[in-house]
Amino acid sequence: MGGLTNNNGINSQPDEEGEGCMEMVESESLVIRKRSGAYLTWEKLEVVVLSSDGFQSILSGINGYAKPGEIVAIMGPSGCGKSTLLDSLAGQLASNTRNTGQILINGRKLRRTYGTMAYMTQEQALTWTLTVKETIYYSAELQLPKWMPKSEKRERADRTIREMGLQDTVNTRIGGWGVKGLSGGQKRRVSICIQLLTHPKLLLLDEPTSGLDSAASYYVMNQIVKLTRQYNMTVVTAIHQPSTRIFRLFNNLCLLSLGKTIYFGPAFAANQVLLILS
Numbered sequence: 001m002g003g004l005t006n007n008n009g010i011n012s013q014p015d016e017e018g019e020g021c022m023e024m025v026e027s028e029s030l031v032i033r034k035r036s037g038a039y040l041t042w043e044k045l046e047v048v049v050l051s052s053d054g055f056q057s058i059l060s061g062i063n064g065y066a067k068p069g070e071i072v073a074i075m076g077p078s079g080c081g082k083s084t085l086l087d088s089l090a091g092q093l094a095s096n097t098r099n100t101g102q103i104l105i106n107g108r109k110l111r112r113t114y115g116t117m118a119y120m121t122q123e124q125a126l127t128w129t130l131t132v133k134e135t136i137y138y139s140a141e142l143q144l145p146k147w148m149p150k151s152e153k154r155e156r157a158d159r160t161i162r163e164m165g166l167q168d169t170v171n172t173r174i175g176g177w178g179v180k181g182l183s184g185g186q187k188r189r190v191s192i193c194i195q196l197l198t199h200p201k202l203l204l205l206d207e208p209t210s211g212l213d214s215a216a217s218y219y220v221m222n223q224i225v226k227l228t229r230q231y232n233m234t235v236v237t238a239i240h241q242p243s244t245r246i247f248r249l250f251n252n253l254c255l256l257s258l259g260k261t262i263y264f265g266p267a268f269a270a271n272q273v274l275l276i277l278s
């Protein structure tokens with residue numbers, strides 16, 4: 001079947017539970033309530049980089065899980081392997097790497113179908129000449145399935161714009177290269193908005209708050225928490241030095257050091273570990 005392919009290379013077909021079909025005949029809110037979640041597990045993950053001298057280990061024996069309606073934060077010093085873990089979970093590792101271990105969603109291997117997964121990488125590119133509305137409308141056109149009427153795509157785009165608090169900026173250009181446009185925080189929100197369009201069951205975010213001040217960071221993370229609960233999403237996010245207020249929003253913490261898990265468990269219970277490490 002030839003469905004649309006979005007910017008993550010995900011095929012815009014109904015997933016194995018046929019949810020795309022349900023959406024054709026039922027209201028969105030009903031579909032959201034009916035959606036089963038994605039229980040993600042990763043076990044004995046190993047990632048190595050291949051080079052002319054042999055190979056170098058980047059991740060070693062990593063285990064963890066993420067549940068629907070909850071957020072797992074991946075933390076650790078720069079270079080410890082946070083992005084590599086997210087790339088592995090997304091099935092988007094660089095071609096010079098090899099991985100072993102098991103990544104399962106609801107006990108099965110990841111099938112990259114419409115609405116299953118969205119991944120916001122650190123370098124998500126936006127077209128600086130487009131307005132926010134154009135960016136989100138074009139993304140909706142590309143990512144949402146062919147069978148969805150244009151009016152519904154627009155509705156979904158408008159709703160997602162509101163959910164990320166971007167309604168006052170819809171006619172502002174993204175900007176860049178000397179052209180005044182959105183603030184850094186607003187750009188991150190546009191990037192997240194694009195990923196949310198398909199209502200993914202699993203959302204992977206690499207540093208959604210990088211470059212933002214503490215108020216903007218809190219706003220972004222708090223919105224993500226609300227949407228995680230509302231859509232029963234499973235969220236895994238890499239984050240660098242979150243404030244205490246943001247840290248309290250996380251359910252579980254996966255703390256990495258030199259490519260190994262040094263803590264995985266409830267974020268509230270991690271204070272002692274973080275104190276010892278600081």
Ligand SMILES: Nc1ncnc2c1ncn2[C@@H]1O[C@H](COP(=O)(O)OP(=O)(O)OP(=O)(O)O)[C@@H](O)[C@H]1O
Binds near residue numbers: 058078083096
């Ligand atoms: N494709 C690759 N080729 C060579 N080395 C790589 C590759 N991918 C990752 N690495 C190396 O693996 C280590 C972990 O990188 P990774 O980007 O996962 O770290 P990180 O914790 O996300 O860092 P940061 O917080 O700075 O973004 C680094 O030393 C990096 O240079």
